[in-house]
Amino acid sequence: MGAIACLAGCDVLKPYTPPRPPAKGPLTFYVSPEGDDERDGLSEATAWRTLARADQVPFRPGDRLRLKGGERFTGGLTIGTGDAGSVPKPVVIDSYGTGRATIAARGTAGIAVYNTAGVEIRNLVLVGDAKAQRSADGISFFNDLGGGRPLNHVRISGVDVSRFQHGIRVGTGPRSTGFRDIQISDSAVHHNQDAGLVTYGPRFTAKKPGYAHEQLVITRVRAYSNPGDPTADDRNTGSGIVLGSVRNATVQQSVSYDNGAKSSALAQEGPEGIWTYDSTRVIIQNNRAYRNRTGSRVDGGGFGLDNNVSSSVLQYNLSYGNDGAGFLVYSGEPSNAHRDNVVRFNYSWDDARKLPWYGGIVAYGNLMRNLEIYHNTVILRSSGIDRPPALRLRNGMSGVGIRNNIFVTNGAPVVDSDTNYTQALLRLQGNDYFSTGDWKLQWGKVRYSDLQAWRQRAGQERMGTEPTGSTADPCLEGTAAPVTDLAGATKLVSTCADQLEGAVKLRSLGVDPGLVDYFGARLSTAPSAGAAQLGEED
Numbered sequence: 001m002g003a004i005a006c007l008a009g010c011d012v013l014k015p016y017t018p019p020r021p022p023a024k025g026p027l028t029f030y031v032s033p034e035g036d037d038e039r040d041g042l043s044e045a046t047a048w049r050t051l052a053r054a055d056q057v058p059f060r061p062g063d064r065l066r067l068k069g070g071e072r073f074t075g076g077l078t079i080g081t082g083d084a085g086s087v088p089k090p091v092v093i094d095s096y097g098t099g100r101a102t103i104a105a106r107g108t109a110g111i112a113v114y115n116t117a118g119v120e121i122r123n124l125v126l127v128g129d130a131k132a133q134r135s136a137d138g139i140s141f142f143n144d145l146g147g148g149r150p151l152n153h154v155r156i157s158g159v160d161v162s163r164f165q166h167g168i169r170v171g172t173g174p175r176s177t178g179f180r181d182i183q184i185s186d187s188a189v190h191h192n193q194d195a196g197l198v199t200y201g202p203r204f205t206a207k208k209p210g211y212a213h214e215q216l217v218i219t220r221v222r223a224y225s226n227p228g229d230p231t232a233d234d235r236n237t238g239s240g241i242v243l244g245s246v247r248n249a250t251v252q253q254s255v256s257y258d259n260g261a262k263s264s265a266l267a268q269e270g271p272e273g274i275w276t277y278d279s280t281r282v283i284i285q286n287n288r289a290y291r292n293r294t295g296s297r298v299d300g301g302g303f304g305l306d307n308n309v310s311s312s313v314l315q316y317n318l319s320y321g322n323d324g325a326g327f328l329v330y331s332g333e334p335s336n337a338h339r340d341n342v343v344r345f346n347y348s349w350d351d352a353r354k355l356p357w358y359g360g361i362v363a364y365g366n367l368m369r370n371l372e373i374y375h376n377t378v379i380l381r382s383s384g385i386d387r388p389p390a391l392r393l394r395n396g397m398s399g400v401g402i403r404n405n406i407f408v409t410n411g412a413p414v415v416d417s418d419t420n421y422t423q424a425l426l427r428l429q430g431n432d433y434f435s436t437g438d439w440k441l442q443w444g445k446v447r448y449s450d451l452q453a454w455r456q457r458a459g460q461e462r463m464g465t466e467p468t469g470s471t472a473d474p475c476l477e478g479t480a481a482p483v484t485d486l487a488g489a490t491k492l493v494s495t496c497a498d499q500l501e502g503a504v505k506l507r508s509l510g511v512d513p514g515l516v517d518y519f520g521a522r523l524s525t526a527p528s529a530g531a532a533q534l535g536e537e538d
Contacts, residue, residue, distance in 0.1 A: 026062025067101035085118025117151035144173030178212035196223030201245025228263025270299025331365025364394030387412030411437025420444030
């Protein structure tokens with residue numbers, strides 16, 4: 001960081017950083033198109049004119065850089081190791097006046113923060129160009145310091161980031177820790193090539209798992225129209241929100257849609273709407289993911305718990321109209337690190353539109369263990385010869401419980417498992433399996449045409465000697481009417497849930513379902529299948 005100037009008596013050009021104006025406390029600097037870079041920048045009347053001038057002064061704790069709202073500034077900003085904020089006195093970059101200021105990057109990052117934290121970025125528009133869309137991030141936080149201690153305090157709010165390779169990216173070097181106490185809210189990341197919002201860290205190792213970032217909260221972020229890179233055959237591109245290498249994170253009240261349409265047709269990994277990998281204790285809740293696509297024959301779904309994810313939850317989410325699975329739980333690595341996860345109180349409607357080898361909910365993978373899937377509602381109304389099931393299971397799992405869900409198809413198998421799972425490895429109990437066409441269920445190599453035959457032969461849908469589960473019509477308007485928003489999810493509420501039989505009491509099985517259903521209503525002591533429950537707890 002710093003301009004290049006030749007000082008008196010020098011033979012070569014050397015970096016030159018103008019001195020800060022003398023002051024005992026934090027300073028506020030202003031930038032305006034009507035400003036002058038020869039002024040001190042300390043008031044609206046004496047504002048600087050360019051980002052290049054603002055980028056020359058080192059920031060100290062509590063300093064603030066304010067760009068005039070409604071105006072456009074070419075270039076970018078770099079906050080480096082010589083620019084120090086702190087938790088009680090962060091460095092703040094934001095707009096002043098009316099509207100948001102725009103940073104128009106030219107082949108570089110819009111704002112790059114390197115090996116420092118205590119930084120807040122607020123109320124700005126960041127726009128890249130063709131070069132930036134191939135190789136630069138809109139907002140980048142990167143730490144490659146050693147020492148094993150994450151950098152504290154990152155805030156990003158009220159930003160709109162587009163036309164970069166990644167909209168917002170938080171990462172580390174291969175042997176470094178990352179950032180702690182990260183909050184990203186009320187922002188939009190769109191039309192970025194590879195992804196909207198990404199965190200990443202060092203490669204995961206099962207013998208000594210480490211997580212680069214801690215205490216991350218993402219709230220009310222819109223990630224849309226991030227198309228993917230059609231030339232990137234070696235990696236996944238085109239996702240909305242991706243969390244890698246995090247511990248204790250929440251994604252909530254956010255939406256991811258229309259992503260992935262131009263991702264590579266040859267890639268072995270594809271995009272998803274909102275997903276996490278190599279992470280632990282992640283909660284993804286109260287979000288929507290819809291119309292997400294894939295250019296290849298993999299992924300393209302709504303939500304995912306991918307490789308090496310543990311102690312994490314997908315809950316109270318709505319997925320619809322995606323190419324791939326509504327909810328994917330997958331482990332492709334035999335690390336024994338994918339464990340203790342929960343998928344509950346979610347809705348999937350008309351997912352797996354392009355890829356029938358997925359389904360509404362899909363679970364499989366190497367050494368995956370201790371997975372609970374309960375109180376979800378899945379409706380698939382596919383057409384064509386190959387129709388996806390509501391629930392797709394494959395081999396590699398143990399300690400799995402699938403209970404009190406509603407699975408609805410229009411003639412496709414309600415469940416399709418390529419493995420003849422015994423109850424010692426996987427249990428289905430209390431689910432409602434309904435088809436508006438011929439009823440089918442695939443279990444290993446055997447296809448069943450009624451619940452009782454499957455129950456008797458496979459040993460599923462039983463509690464001891466008592467039968468559980470049903471094939472009753474759950475009376476969902478959404479089996480015929482489209483679901484396109486959160487309000488539309490009311491079409492997926494059973495109008496005859498009290499008539500469905502066979503649901504089980506989860507707490508009696510050692511499963512804590514929480515306090516509320518998808519709509520926030522308190523859970524009843526008499527459970528029914530599906531994401532919406534009747535009545536309040538006694």
